[in-house]
Amino acid sequence: MRHGRIRSVSANPRTPLEHGWQVARTSAGAIADASGIGGLAWQPARVPEPIRDPGSDDWWWRCPLPAALLAEGAMPLLVVDGIATRWDLWADGEWIGHGERASGAHELDLPRTARELVLCCRAPHSGIAGPWRAIAIERRTLWLGALALEVRCDGEDGVVEVALGVPGELERTELVVTRGDERVTAGLAAELGVATGTARIARCARWFPRGHGESARYAIAIELLRGGERVLIDLGLSGFRTRDGAAAAGHTRLATFDDDARYDALDANGDEVVQQIAIDARDPAQRAELVYQLQRLVGRPAIAALDGPDDPVIAAIVSGILPGVPYVR
DSSP, X not given: OOOTTOOEETTSOEEEOOSSOEEEEEOTTSOOSGXXXXXXXXXXXXXXXXXXXXXXXXXXXEEEOOGGGGSSSSEEEEEEOOEESSEEEEETTEEEEEEOSSOOOEEEEOOTTOOEEEEEEOOOOSSEEEESSOEEEEEESOOOOOEEEEEEEETTEEEEEEEEEOXXXXXXXXXXXXXXXXXXXXXXXXXXXXXXEEEXXXXXXXXXXXXXXXXXXXXXXXXXXXXXXXXXXXXXXXXXXXOOTTXXXXXXXXXXXXXXXXXXXXXXXXXXXXXEOOOOTTOHHHHHHHHXXXXXXXXXXXXXXXXXXXXXXXXXXXXXXXXXXXXXX
């Protein structure tokens, strides 16, 4: 599963599957797998766009797979960034993956000969069903390991710390933080397959809520040099801000995790929100989903606080990924 904070990797071009989608519905359990969908009443569909009020039926989607993206060359992967409810995927009738709830990013092997993708969301019993984030084909040439990212204030300075699992054949690895004409770089030291380093932005521009000052943000990226080729890993925009334990009072609440565009807009506008968490920490799949979603919030100044159940497991996950962000129970 990919780290939620990585927006793109230039060496791994990603093409969303946006065209040719169709959707159909059946009663719950009426069709067991993709082999039985030929006679359904298919209608044109948009993806990503989940079904609202899906009832208790099963919902099926299908789309053609472009042969050019699966041709010889880089390894093709199907990247699924978020599907509401329990789902299964098939490529040319071959089952390739499964997920639960609004699962985070899954990376599934895709046969080069596949020409049709089929998705089924089973008996939702929820407010939405289907893809709420992109489904894409990624042609991967660079394999990365785990990422750890921290964005914080230290006195008048801003500090960005990273640790990234990298392959051994890199000539250079560098952390780059920019804002306008300001550019701060820090070389990353690689040891045992992990590149680590810290960039310090002296007297950084702070992020302030709307009406209290500028909502300044910095672009964060990791640049790699591999075989003379420059590779850019985009970690998005972040802001340096301070928080206090009372930050949850009086702010807008987000009942569910939203997409990157919504969080980008909140950060840019200087808005503050309290992100609500509603999971069962006893369920490993839900814990994994929480980790992925919290990773997406690292360095997002609009997140004033997190609000969730009084559960020590959830509290530990939050403090490990978002230190300094109040968790209100």
